[in-house]
Amino acid sequence: MKLETIPVEKAVGLKLAHDITEIRPGEFKGAAFRRGHTVCDHDICHLQKLGKNRLYVIELDEDEIHEDEAAAVLARALAGENVFWDEGPREGKIKLKAALDGLLSVNVPALAAFNMVDEVMCATLHTGTLVQRGDLVAATRAIPLVMKRGVIEKAAAIAQAHGGVVSVRPLRRARAGAIITGSEVFHGLIQDRFAPILARKLEALGSSIQEVCYAPDDTSAIRDAILQALGNGCDLLLVTGGMSVDPDDVTRNAIAAAGAQAIHYGSAVLPGAMILTGRIGTVPILGVPACALHHKVTVFDLILPRILAGEEIGKTHLALMGHGGLCRDCPQCTYPHCPFGKGA
Amino acid sequence: MEDFESLLRSSAEAHGHLCPGQVIGVRMAMLGCALIGLDDPRSPAQIKKLIVYVEMDRCAADAVAHVTGAKLGRRSLKFMDYGIMAATFVHLENGLAFRVVSKEEARDLAAVYAPEVAGKAAQQLEAYRRMPDEVLFQLQEVTVPISALDLPGPTRRKTACTRCGQIVRDGKEVETDQGPLCIPCARGAYFIALRDVTVREALSAAPSRSGATAGRP
Numbered sequence: 278m279k280l281e282t283i284p285v286e287k288a289v290g291l292k293l294a295h296d297i298t299e300i301r302p303g304e305f306k307g308a309a310f311r312r313g314h315t316v317c318d319h320d321i322c323h324l325q326k327l328g329k330n331r332l333y334v335i336e337l338d339e340d341e342i343h344e345d346e347a348a349a350v351l352a353r354a355l356a357g358e359n360v361f362w363d364e365g366p367r368e369g370k371i372k373l374k375a376a377l378d379g380l381l382s383v384n385v386p387a388l389a390a391f392n393m394v395d396e397v398m399c400a401t402l403h404t405g406t407l408v409q410r411g412d413l414v415a416a417t418r419a420i421p422l423v424m425k426r427g428v429i430e431k432a433a434a435i436a437q438a439h440g441g442v443v444s445v446r447p448l449r450r451a452r453a454g455a456i457i458t459g460s461e462v463f464h465g466l467i468q469d470r471f472a473p474i475l476a477r478k479l480e481a482l483g484s485s486i487q488e489v490c491y492a493p494d495d496t497s498a499i500r501d502a503i504l505q506a507l508g509n510g511c512d513l514l515l516v517t518g519g520m521s522v523d524p525d526d527v528t529r530n531a532i533a534a535a536g537a538q539a540i541h542y543g544s545a546v547l548p549g550a551m552i553l554t555g556r557i558g559t560v561p562i563l564g565v566p567a568c569a570l571h572h573k574v575t576v577f578d579l580i581l582p583r584i585l586a587g588e589e590i591g592k593t594h595l596a597l598m599g600h601g602g603l604c605r606d607c608p609q610c611t612y613p614h615c616p617f618g619k620g621a
Numbered sequence: 622m623e624d625f626e627s628l629l630r631s632s633a634e635a636h637g638h639l640c641p642g643q644v645i646g647v648r649m650a651m652l653g654c655a656l657i658g659l660d661d662p663r664s665p666a667q668i669k670k671l672i673v674y675v676e677m678d679r680c681a682a683d684a685v686a687h688v689t690g691a692k693l694g695r696r697s698l699k700f701m702d703y704g705i706m707a708a709t710f711v712h713l714e715n716g717l718a719f720r721v722v723s724k725e726e727a728r729d730l731a732a733v734y735a736p737e738v739a740g741k742a743a744q745q746l747e748a749y750r751r752m753p754d755e756v757l758f759q760l761q762e763v764t765v766p767i768s769a770l771d772l773p774g775p776t777r778r779k780t781a782c783t784r785c786g787q788i789v790r791d792g793k794e795v796e797t798d799q800g801p802l803c804i805p806c807a808r809g810a811y812f813i814a815l816r817d818v819t820v821r822e823a824l825s826a827a828p829s830r831s832g833a834t835a836g837r838p
Contacts, residue, residue, distance in 0.1 A: 386734040390756040393726045431755075438753035593737045 278423050279336035285324050288316045294335040295344065295422050296368040299327055308368050312345060335423060342426045344369035347397075347419035354433035355391070355399055355417055357382075357441025370418040375408040378483075379447040380586040383415075387439035394432040396420045401443055403619045407482075407582055408445060415443045448585040451513040452487035453479055454506025458518040458528050460493040470570055471517040478578065482585055487511050494519055499531030503562070507535075512560055513584070520551045520566040528564050529553055537562050541592045545599030546618070549576025554590045561589070573610045576602070579618040597621040622661050622688075625651065632687040636680060641745035645706065645757070646684025649721045652754055653710030654689060657717040663690035668697070669773065672711045674765070676703040681723070696773040711765050713772075720761040727757050768792070782806055 283291070292313050299309035309327060310320070316332070324332075337343060342350070345366040352362055352371040359376040375381065383404035391399055401415040408414055419429060436442050455475050462469045472489045479485055488509060492502040499516065506514055519528035529542060532553060540555035542564070548571075553564030561584050569575045579598065580590050588594075601620025622628070629647050633639035653673070654662050662671050673691040675682040678700065685691070685708050691698035706723035727749065731741075734748035749757060770777050770792035780789050783800035795807035804810070 386730065386751070387756075389733040390726075390730055390752070393730065435753070435755045438755040597737055 278338055278341055281334040282331045283334060285316075285330050285332055286321055288324075288332050289318055289321070291316045291332060291334065294333045297324070297327060297329060298368050312343075333422070337423060340426050341423050342419075342429055344419045344422050344424070347424060347429045348417060350429050350433050351397060351399070351417045351419065351436070354436035355415065355442045357384075357444030359445040359447070360414060360441070360443050366418075369422070370416055372413050373415040373417070373443060375410055375412045375414050375445045377445060377447055378409050379407075379445040380582050381406045381408045381414050382444045382446055382586075384439050384442050387436060387442045390435050390439075391432055391442060394428060394435065396424050396428055397432040399442065405579070405583065405618070405621075407613070414445065446586040448482055448484070448582060449587070451479070451484040451585055452511055453484060453513040453515055454503075454509065454511030455486050455489045456499060456502045456506060456514065456516045457489060457491050458494060458499050458516060458531075460495075460525070462518075463491045463493040471565075474569060475515055475517070475565075478581065482582060484513070484585060494525040494527055496527045496531045496534055499528060500534040503531065503535040503557075507557060507560060514557070514560060514562040515565055516562065517565045517569070518567055520553060520564045532562060532564055535562075539589070539591065541590075541595060544576045544580075544595040544602070545597075546576035546579065546595075546602035548572045548604060549579075552576050552580075552595075554580070554595070556589065572604065572606070574604060574612040574617060578612070594621070622651065622654065628688050629684075632684045635687050636683040639746070640680050641742055641749055642680025643684045644746055644749040645723050646681030646708075647688055648749070648754070648757060649681065649708055649723065650685045650688035650710075652758065653685075653708060653719055653721050656719040656721075656760075657710050657712040658715060659712065662688070670713050672697050672699065672713060672765075672767065672773075674699045674701050674709040674711070676701045676705040676707040676709075678702070679706070681706060682708075696771065699771075709763060709765060711767070716764075718763050718765050720763045722759040722761070724757060724759050727752060730756065 292315055293310055295312050296308040297310040298307065300306045309323065348366040348369055348371045352373060356362070356373055359379065360373050361376045362371050362373050364372065381402055381404060383401045385404060388399060388401060391397065397419055399415055399417040455472055457469050457471050461467050469491070472486065476486045488506060488511065490502045490506060492498045503514060503516060516528055516532060519526040532555060533540060535557060537555035537557050540553060542553045544550060544552050548568035549566065551566040555562050563577070565577050569577050583590060598618065598621045601616055601618060604617050625647065628651070629643060632647050633643050636643060659667050659671060661667055668690055671689060671691060673685060673689050675685055675698065686698055693700070707720060709718060709720040711718040728745065730752065731745045731748035734751045735744045738744040738747045776790050778792050780794045780801045781787070782789060782794065782803035784802055784806040787803045789803045793804060794801040795804060797807060
C-alpha cells in the first residue's frame with residue numbers, strides 16, 4: 278500500500294479514501310463525507326471542524342482490500358437465510374437486517390470463530406431474539422482502513438463453512454390444543470385462568486388455540502384429552518398444571534401414556550424448572566407448570582418461539598438455559614429488554 | 622476411505638486411547654488426503670502414491686499415520702521434529718502437496734463449540750469433532766523437494782564410514798576432507814558411547830524381571 282498524507286488545505290480536487298464520520302452529540306452521527314467525494318473549497322473548513330487537518334491518499338497493492346469492499350465480502354459470508362442488507366458500506370460498516378418476521382438464530386460458535394480472526398468483527402443481537410422484517414440483527418466491519426485480502430477471505434470462509442452466522446427463521450402458525458388439568462378447575466371449584474394466558478401468548482406469535490379441553494387429575498382422562506386434541510388436528514399440544522411433585526400431579530404420566538417421545542422433564546430456568554418437553558410423532562408437546570399463571574414471563578416464553586421456529590428443544594437446550602435463566606422478578610417487568618433467557 | 626467415526630475408533634484403539642489429538646490427527650489426515658486427491662490412501666492402488674511429513678511426535682502423529690497408512694519403515698512417513706501440530710501430505714504422482722496446521726485458537730474456541738461438555742479434554746474432543754475445517758486448520762499449498770534418496774523403494778546407495786566402518790544407507794553419510802563419515806562420527810550422536818559389550822555379558826547383567834532369570838536364552 279502506498280500511503281501519502283497531505284494537508285487538508287491542499288486537498289482540493291482529491292477523492293476521499295474513506296467515509297469521514299461526524300458526531301454532533303444528541304443530534305447526528307453519520308458520514309459527513311462519503312468515500313470518493315471530491316474535496317472542494319468549501320469542504321476545507323468543515324473538515325477542519327471535524328478535526329481533519331490531514332487526509333490520506335491511498336494506492337492499494339493487488340493483495341489489499343479497502344474496508345468498504347471488505348465489509349461487503351464479510352456481509353455476504355455472514356448472512357444466512359432470510360438476512361439481507363440494503364445499504365452499501367457506510368463508514369466501513371454493513372448492517373444486516375431481517376428479511377422477514379421470525380426468530381433470530383445466531384451460530385454462536387461460528388460468530389466466535391469469525392471474531393477470532395484479527396481485524397474483522399461482527400456484532401449481533403442475542404440468538405433467540407424475536408425480530409420483525411427490516412430489524413437490524415447484526416453489523417460487520419473490517420477494522421483497519423486497508424487490509425490484506427487473505428485475512429478477509431479467511432474470515433469469510435469460516436462464516437461460510439457454517440452456512441452463514443446469522444439467519445432468521447419464520448414462526449409457523451400453530452393450531453394448539455390446550456389441555457387444562459386440575460380437578461378443581463374441571464369440577465368448577467375455581468375458574469380457569471390458564472387458557473386466556475396461553476391464548477394471548479400464542480396470538481402474540483401468530484399462532485392460536487384451536488381447542489381447549491379440561492381434564493381432572495386422572496392419568497387416563499388427561500391422556501384421552503391429549504389424544505383427542507391430536508386427533509382433531511392440533512399441531513402443538515400444551516398441557517397445563519399437574520407438573521409438580523404432589524400425588525395429584527399426574528400430567529407427566531399422562532403425557533408419557535399418550536405416547537410422547539423424547540421426553541425431558543426439568544429446565545435450568547426459574548420460573549419454569551418443572552416444564553416438560555417432548556413430542557408425539559412430529560407434534561411438539563409441552564407440560565406447562567403452574568408458575569406460568571403467576572409470572573409474566575417463564576421458561577414457556579423462552580422456548581415457545583423456538584418450537585414455532587422448528588427447533589426441537591431437548592435436554593442440552595434446557596441445561597444451557599441455566600446461564601441467564603434466572604428471572605429477577607422486577608416490580609416493573611421489561612422483558613424481552615432484560616437479561617432473562619439471553620445466556621443460551 | 623472409512624467414515625470419520627470409524628477411523629477415529631480404530632485410530633484410538635491403535636494408539637491406546639481416545640483423546641483430542643486423535644480427533645485432530647484423523648481430521649487432519651482425512652482433509653490432507655482429500656486435498657491431494659486420495660480417497661483410500663491405505664489401498665494397494667494408492668499406498669505408494671503418498672508421503673506424509675509429520676511435525677510432532679504427539680497423539681495426532683499416530684492418528685495421521687493410522688488414517689493414511691504411512692509408515693516410517695516404508696519411508697512414506699517422515700518425522701520432522703518441529704514441535705508443531707502440522708502435517709504435510711504429498712502426492713508423488715500429481716505433485717500436489719498441502720501442509721495442514723492445527724490452529725491454536727481452536728483450543729480457545731472449544732468452550733463455545735461444546736459448552737455443555739465438562740472437563741477440558743472431553744470438551745476439546747467434542748468441540749474438535751464439531752468445528753469445520755476452516756476453524757480447526759490453517760492450510761498452505763506447498764511444494765516439497767524430495768531427494769530420490771528419500772523416496773520409498775529399495776536402498777539406493779550404501780557407503781562405509783571412513784572412520785568407524787559403519788555402513789550408511791541412502792546417502793545419509795557426510796562428505797568431509799577425510800572422506801564419507803556416518804553422522805555420529807561427523808556431528809556427534811544423540812547417545813554417548815561408554816564401551817562395547819557382548820550380548821551375553823549385557824544380558825547376564827540385565828535387571829531380572831519377576832522371577833525370570835536374566836541372560837539365559
